[in-house]
Amino acid sequence: MNGDEAPHGIRCSRAGCEADAIWWVHWRNPRIHGTDRVKVWLACDEHVDFLRDYLATRDFPVVVTAAGDTVERV
Ligand SMILES: [Zn+2]
16 A cells, blocks of 8 residues: 555544544545556445445455555456
């Protein structure tokens, strides 16, 4: 993971949500990101499904892990 891709803070990435994130949602936009470029959203238990589905419905590759886990690629 590149340094600038590391998540900042521990808050859920869902707009308006102030819950602590316990999941990391790793994703990539295949049209603009190479396979070694992985973006990370942070998610609380309530919003992890929303964020994953948001990306999946756009046909973006997405992998959900426990917070703190990294993936080589998605
Ligand atoms: Zn949330």
